[in-house]
Amino acid sequence: MADSTADMAAGTAHAARDGRGFLARHGNYLLLVPGVIWMILFLVVPLGMMVYVSFWTQTTFSISSDLTLQSWITFFSSDTYFGALLRTLKIWLYVLVLTFVIGYPTALFIGQVVRNKTVQTVLLVTCVIPFWTSFLIRVLAWRPMLGVEGAINILLQKFGLIAEPIEVLLFTELSVVIGMVQIYVVFMVGPIAFMLARIDESLIEAARDLGASTWTIFRKIIFPLSLPGVVVGAIFVSVMVLGEFATASALSGRKVNLLGNIIVTQVGSLKWAFAAVIGVILTVIMAVVITGLLRIVNLRRAL
Amino acid sequence: MLELSRVTKAYAGIPAIDAVDLTIRDDEYLTLLGPSGSGKSTLLRLIAGLDMADSGRISLDGDDITFRPTHLRNLGFVQQSYGLFPHMNVFDNVAFGLRYREIDPVTDDSEVTRRVRSILDLVGLGDLGGRMVGQLSGGQKQRVSLARTLVTEPKVCLLDEPLGALDANLRERMTVELRKIRETLGVTFMHVTGNEAEALAMGDRMIVLDRGRLLQVSDPDSVFRAPRNVGVARFVNAYNILEGEVSDGSFRYRDLRFPAHGAPSGRASYAIRHDAAEIHTDTAPPESHASLPATFVASEFLGSRFFYFLRLPDGTIFDVERHLSREDPRRIEAGTACTVSWDPASALVFDAQGARLGDDTLKGAA
Numbered sequence: 001m002a003d004s005t006a007d008m009a010a011g012t013a014h015a016a017r018d019g020r021g022f023l024a025r026h027g028n029y030l031l032l033v034p035g036v037i038w039m040i041l042f043l044v045v046p047l048g049m050m051v052y053v054s055f056w057t058q059t060t061f062s063i064s065s066d067l068t069l070q071s072w073i074t075f076f077s078s079d080t081y082f083g084a085l086l087r088t089l090k091i092w093l094y095v096l097v098l099t100f101v102i103g104y105p106t107a108l109f110i111g112q113v114v115r116n117k118t119v120q121t122v123l124l125v126t127c128v129i130p131f132w133t134s135f136l137i138r139v140l141a142w143r144p145m146l147g148v149e150g151a152i153n154i155l156l157q158k159f160g161l162i163a164e165p166i167e168v169l170l171f172t173e174l175s176v177v178i179g180m181v182q183i184y185v186v187f188m189v190g191p192i193a194f195m196l197a198r199i200d201e202s203l204i205e206a207a208r209d210l211g212a213s214t215w216t217i218f219r220k221i222i223f224p225l226s227l228p229g230v231v232v233g234a235i236f237v238s239v240m241v242l243g244e245f246a247t248a249s250a251l252s253g254r255k256v257n258l259l260g261n262i263i264v265t266q267v268g269s270l271k272w273a274f275a276a277v278i279g280v281i282l283t284v285i286m287a288v289v290i291t292g293l294l295r296i297v298n299l300r301r302a303l
Numbered sequence: 304m305l306e307l308s309r310v311t312k313a314y315a316g317i318p319a320i321d322a323v324d325l326t327i328r329d330d331e332y333l334t335l336l337g338p339s340g341s342g343k344s345t346l347l348r349l350i351a352g353l354d355m356a357d358s359g360r361i362s363l364d365g366d367d368i369t370f371r372p373t374h375l376r377n378l379g380f381v382q383q384s385y386g387l388f389p390h391m392n393v394f395d396n397v398a399f400g401l402r403y404r405e406i407d408p409v410t411d412d413s414e415v416t417r418r419v420r421s422i423l424d425l426v427g428l429g430d431l432g433g434r435m436v437g438q439l440s441g442g443q444k445q446r447v448s449l450a451r452t453l454v455t456e457p458k459v460c461l462l463d464e465p466l467g468a469l470d471a472n473l474r475e476r477m478t479v480e481l482r483k484i485r486e487t488l489g490v491t492f493m494h495v496t497g498n499e500a501e502a503l504a505m506g507d508r509m510i511v512l513d514r515g516r517l518l519q520v521s522d523p524d525s526v527f528r529a530p531r532n533v534g535v536a537r538f539v540n541a542y543n544i545l546e547g548e549v550s551d552g553s554f555r556y557r558d559l560r561f562p563a564h565g566a567p568s569g570r571a572s573y574a575i576r577h578d579a580a581e582i583h584t585d586t587a588p589p590e591s592h593a594s595l596p597a598t599f600v601a602s603e604f605l606g607s608r609f610f611y612f613l614r615l616p617d618g619t620i621f622d623v624e625r626h627l628s629r630e631d632p633r634r635i636e637a638g639t640a641c642t643v644s645w646d647p648a649s650a651l652v653f654d655a656q657g658a659r660l661g662d663d664t665l666k667g668a669a
Contacts, residue, residue, distance in 0.1 A: 210399055
């Protein structure tokens, strides 16, 4: 009796599946519809719009949809603007390297030295604690630290290490780099620590048993296995730093203009076409950077 | 030759390995049997150097290696979880030790290739060198792990439950192959297992470990037939063990008495091997036999033999094993009252501390 009921149920389900045809077979894709609509409306369309607007004609007081290359030519022929592009890339590279140099050892400590999961979590949360205050406060807090009469200069003078205050600390590219590294290093630490913590202790014991020294084990086992974390961390940091403008405007005293700052000013003065040019350039740079980073490891296989 | 003398290790004050003395000879297959938590893995880790002993001495061919770091010991450790490097293919996994070891790495690529190829052939994975670790089956991973250790030609190869994760079929094939591989290379294997059949079948010698102490070290045949300790009798899983008391040269179990000549009075254990017992339903047991009343519970067919399970009046299950080469299977209704009997000369008696009362003690008194 129970058997025949089950048979009938299976039969009905089968018939229903055949009956509904297309919808039943591809019903799962319906789950994607809201996301796809969202992405089209708020990502694909605006991106297309941005590219389109970048070719509009911009005059001092108005903008018209007549297509022209003028904004592009202005960008690449101006030292100010092209220089901002180079500066953005330079600061991005500094920040990327420094977040890695500072973040990797920290992650190594959290992920490998500490083998206790609870302590690992506590340490990672500790890294995130600065995020409990607002971004602006975190950035602005660097001013009393780095200024000519700031904490660092006062301390160094007190200990007699320097006679005159160091002036390059604030309102320079250095202060922008320092500020950004402090804010973004945690995005490097997190993914790397996650990958490192996932490495099975038995691999390291096996390598040790096979005669490898600690340094060799790091080079051949631990680092390669943490590489996906490095790549993910680098992508996080890159995407955020390349589009940065707030840290630069708060800590550079308006002397260091990044592409992000230029967009803000141009939009502020309603120069939409020119802002769009920079937007397109930034988008292309980020795409190239991400593609390049993803070439390093096969994330799909590693995660 | 690897020698351990009074090696001790405690975790949080609880001894895991307690004053162990052991000699591991060259070119032998040694099995280490112990229940989980007996300290098997700890003992392996101490030998491999993955943990350091609290006290005692470990020496390899006369050199004291008690505190020598793992990577300078030249002992192989095949982990239960295989520990294969997931970012490398099979070939690179196996070549790891040769290429990157601290002492005497092999820098010549063709030499590495030759040695890796030959060991992969030996473990039967000759054509899988290019596979990634994730594409291997459990049995193949096991072999890669073994090959990776063996290729470095360790003095002793420690295997932590190497067959534990394999299914029954594969386990039996690997049993034969492990022995063959070991004989081909002439390297000493120390094989840790919680499975008594594996330990008995594979070892030239076998060690029984319980609560950090060595209960017995001898050939499997002696371990099986003459366990020196009631713990050993329990772990080989071939004895029915009755707890009772000895008085006046006989073992008292509930209100029954079995002869135990010469045994000193006091608490004792009495062991009857599964295949030494017989079941009687209608007939009376032979005059010379000791016997117990029991209730039949069930039987289990194992191909060449039958297991019969009976319940003693106190609820204990009593196993009887009969080989089909010696008698036909019996069909007994569950719940049937019967009698189990055995030749008292085949029974073993252990004193209150668990030590077996030797043949000489018993005979001398008779």
